[in-house]
Amino acid sequence: MVEAQAERAGRHRLRRDGGFRRRSERCRQRRQRVLDGERSRGAERLPLTRRRSGAFADYDTLKTYYVGIGGNRNTTTRLRRYVGKPGDRPLLPGNDRADPASRLQPNRWTHVRLTAEGGHITVEYDGKPLFALDDADPYRAGWFALRTTKSHLKIRNFRIAPLRTDDVASKPLFRDPVHDGAADPSTIYDAAKREWVMFYTNRRADLPMDDKDDVRWVHGTAIGTARSKDGVHWRYGGTAAIPASCTGETLWAPDVERFGGLYHMWVTVVPGVFRDWKAPRFIVHLTSRDLAHWTCGERLDLGADRVIDPSVVALPGGGYRLFFNDERMGKAIRTADSPDLVHWTVKDRLTQTPGEGPKAFFWKNRWWLVSDAWKGLLVMSSTDGEHWSTQPGYILADAGTAPTDRAKGQHPDVIVSGERAWIVYFVHQSGENRTKTQPDYGRHTALQIAELKESDGVLSVDRNAPAHVDLIPPAGHR
Template sequence: MLAALALLLASSDPVAPVPLFRDPVHDGAADASTVYDAATREWVLFYTNRRADLKLTDPKDVSWVHGTAIGVARSKDGAAWRYGGTAAIPASCTGATLWAPEVQRFGDTWHMWLTVVPGVFKDWNAPRFLVHLTSRDLKTWECGERLDLGSDRVIDASVVALPGGGYRLWFNDERAGKAIRYADSPDLKRWTVKGTAVSTPGEGPKAFRWKRRWWLISDAWKGLLVQSSTDATNWTAQPGHLLGEAGTRPTDRAKAQHPDVIVAGERAYLIYFVHQSGEGAADPNWARRSLLQIAELKEEGGAIRVDRSAPVTVRLKPN
C-alpha cells in the first residue's frame, strides 16, 4: 500500500506555487511569453524585467518601467521556475528599453518580436516600435527588421501561423486610441496592416488556437477581454472581463494584466502579471512590484472561465 501511494505521488502532476514566479533582481516581472525548448527539455519564459525597486522621489516619474531588460526563467515541469538571467538582445537594433517579448518557433528558427523604446523616459510620451529577432537556440539573438506598421507608437506583438499559409500579427496601436490591430505577412518580414480586431482601448493581445476555435485575450485595464473566432478575423467578445476583481490569495490581490497562454493538448493555462497594490506593505512604492501567476482556463458553452483561487495542477506537454 505504501509503495503504491509513493508511486502515485511520484507520478502526479505538480501543483504550481503562488506566485508562479518572482523576479529576484528588480521584483517587477511582467508581460510573459512562454515556449518549450526541445533541446534542453525545458520550458522557457521571457518577460519584461521592470525596475520596480528603483528609488524615485517623484510619484509621476515612470523611469522604473524604462531601462528594462528581458528576463528569462526556466522550468522542467512548468511549476517550479528558476531565474535564468537576462536575454542577450543586440543593442544595435533595439534600444535602452525593452518590453513585452513575443517568442514563437516557426520551422527550425526561433522568432522574437520585441517592443522597443529608444531611451529611458520619465513619462509615457516616447516613440515605440516593434523589432523582429531570430535565434537557433533561444540564447543568442540576431537582429532582423524593424516593423513598418504605419504608426510611431506600436507595442505588444502576438504572432500565429495561419492554417492557409502566411502569418498574422496582432499589436497595440497607441495612435489609434490604443486599439488592437492586425497585420498579415507571407514571410515574417513584410507586414501589411489589415484592420482592427479590438476597437475599445486595451493592450497585450494574445492570440491562440484551442478547442477548435481561435481566441484573442487582451488586457482591458479592468480585467482581461476575451474574444473568439472561427477564422481569426471576425471576432465575438464574451461579456465581462476575466480576473478583473482582486483575488484572495497573498500576492494575487489585484486585477490580472497582459496575458500569456500555454496550450497543452485539451488543457490551457493563463499566465498573467499582477501588481502588489493589494498587499499593504509599508513601502509606498510597493504597488509597482509585479509578479507572475498561473491559472487554468476552462471552456464552457463557447466561453472561457477561470478560477484564480483554485490550485493549478500543471500538466504541460511540448506542442
C-alpha cells in the same frame, strides 16, 4: 479505488486457512465499535449513526457539501454547504442553476467530478465547470454518499482518489530576483534542453521615483528569463542576450514563437529612458536557433510611431498574423498579415476600447484573443480568424484571495498543451498589506498561473483554484 479493494478481497478468498473469514469478522466488530462510539458522542455527529429516510429534510443535521443535479423534478441544480442545523440549508445565488446545460439529460452517460482541495470546492459536469465554492472553514474529512430519489440511474466507474500535490504551482509562480518587476510573459519550449523558457519584461520596480509621475522605472528594462522542467517550478535564467545594435535601452513585452525550426522573437523597443509615456516605440524582429543567441532582423513598419505588444500566430492556410497595440489609434488592438514574417500589411482594428498586451491562440476549435483592458482581461473569439465576437465582462478582473494575487490580472500569456490551457499573468502588489505602509511596493509585480476553462464558447478562469500544471512538449519533441 473501489476496484482495488475488490481485488484485494478476492485474493483473501483464495486462502485456505479461513483467514478471510476471520478478518471479515474483525472488520465487522471494528465497525460496530465505531458506531457505538458515535452514538456515545451524540446521535448526529457522524452520518452512520442512524438510517436516513430519504426525505430531504432528514439530511439537514449533517455537516456536508451537497450537490443536487436535476432536483425538483429536473428543474434545478444546486450546490449547498450544510451546517448541521435543522431547516438551515444555505444556498448562494451563484450555486443555484436552472439552465438546461446543468440539468439531467436522459438516456446518456455523463461524467461528474467533485473536488475538495483544502477550502476550494469544485464540481465539473461532463468536463465543464458547474460550481466553485471557496470555504473559509472547510470540511476536511468525512464520508461520501450517493442519494437518488424518483430516479432511474446507472452508476459506473465510481472512484475516490487523493489529489496530486506535486503538480500544483505555487503562488506566486515566479518573481524576478533582481528588480521584482516581472511582467508581460511569453513562454516557449526549449527543444534542445527539454525545458520551458519564459521571457518577460524586467521592470525596475525597486527604482526610487522622484514623484508620482516619474515612470523611469518601466524604462531601461531588459528581457528577463526563467526556466522550468515541468511548468510548476521555475528558476531564474538571467537576461536575454538581445543585441543593442537593433534595439534600444528599453525592451518591453516579448513574444517568442517557433516557426520552421527557428525561434522568433518580436519585442517592443523604446529608444531611451524617459520620465513620461510620450516617447516613440516600435517592434523589432529577431531570430535564434537556441533561445540564447539572437540575431537582429527587421524593424516592423506598421504605419505608426507608437506600436507595442506583439503576438504572432501561424495561419492554417499559410502565412502569419500579428496582433499588436496601436497607441496612435486610441490603444486599439490591430492586426497585420505577412507571407514570410518579414513583410507586413496592416489590416483590421479589432477593439473599440483601449487596451494592450494581446495574446492570440487556437484552442477548442476556435481562435481566441485575450488582451489587457486595465480592468481585467478582455476575451474575443472567432471560428474563422476573421470575424470576431467579444465575450461579455472581463476575466481576472476581481482580485484573488491568495497573497501576491490580490489585484487584477494583467498582460497575459497562454500556454496550450494538449486539450488543456493555462494563462500566465502578472499582478501588481497593490493589494498586499505591505503597500499600506510602503506605497511604492505596489509597483512590484509577480507572475501567476491558472487553468483556463471553456464552456459553450465562453472562456473562464478560477484564479483561486489550485493550478494543476501538466505541460506536454510540442509534437515532435516528446
